Amino acid sequence: MQWTTRIVIAASITLASGLMPVIAEETKVFALVLKNHTFMPATLTIPANEKVKIIIENKDDTAEEFDSFDLNRERVIFAGKSATIYVGPLPPGTYEYFGEYHPNSARGQVIVSEERP
């Protein structure tokens, strides 16, 4: 094995070690439903500084991509299927999300609040 190859392998292991998994805490679950290219509920209130689980169910006959620049999340949800994403912990505020393939109708916001939802 050449020494350049050895260095690349060592570097890859270093990078991977920075991504070691951590034990997940118990999380609150929220649900979003996509129907007629519209998210319901359009406004979802979640607790601040806490990681939460959001289950998105796509009831349309086409795929949609849940996208949020604010939440830094992106996930394709195929027709008639569900997908789970985790968000947070986040500081209080309003975080926009949208369906990338139907951005005019499929829009909503996640409100992160200090008060219990």
Place this chain on the structure above:
Amino acid sequence: MIITSVILFLKDLLPIFVLFCYLSVFFEKQKITLAFMSLIALGGILSTFALFTMAEVISDLFEGVGLELTFVILLFLFYVSGVYISLRETSPIARNKVMLFICITTFIAIEGAGFLVFFSVTEQHTGSLQNVLLGCIVGLGICSSFSALFRFLLSELKQSRYEWVFTLLWSAFLAGQASKITSLLSQVDIISTGAPLFDASRWVEDSSEYGHILNALFGYESSPTLAMSITYVIAFVIPITIRSIVKIKLSAREVAHA
């Protein structure tokens, strides 16, 4: 639908154009055969279609995290092959064929598959396919114009005494892609990334045109988390450090031969 197509084109396919700019500058003094270029093009197309057609099945694997894990593996392969290529740019291209093939095909698959899903969705809406094609033409025009200018800039930097800027830009491009791994893993709760470190959206929003371009060039995120930032820094430093070691070793070898 035209605007959506243009935005998606920029978001998904501009990074591919940027990658080709870098690779063409890396190997601009070497002759690449038509057969190899055809093989890479075929590999890129096949890998994209394979990921696109299997995406629905993959997404159900491993309790619904199959898609994220697949992207993580592909991004990791892309990063490793990208670092390897940048170390061996002076050696004949024949010796880099496998890594070059992995680098291009994985990256095209990652970026292209999402765009194909969008294409398949719009195909089901009668009348919108024409608008999507029009949007793609506009997106292609923007990406081609940007690439021509960016490639010229990279080529000039590479040949000038500011070659180190080229190395920094390439490392930032690789780091930007590698740092996406943390977002994907935290999205499915495999790692915890923590709260965002800062919010730069008041200067450049992720959703703006500048945000898309900066994301394609350096993996810009307006509110990165600690884990993402650490990954970015590590992924940024690795190629620069290895390149420096290689240069020192090579110069030491030349001195020894002399």
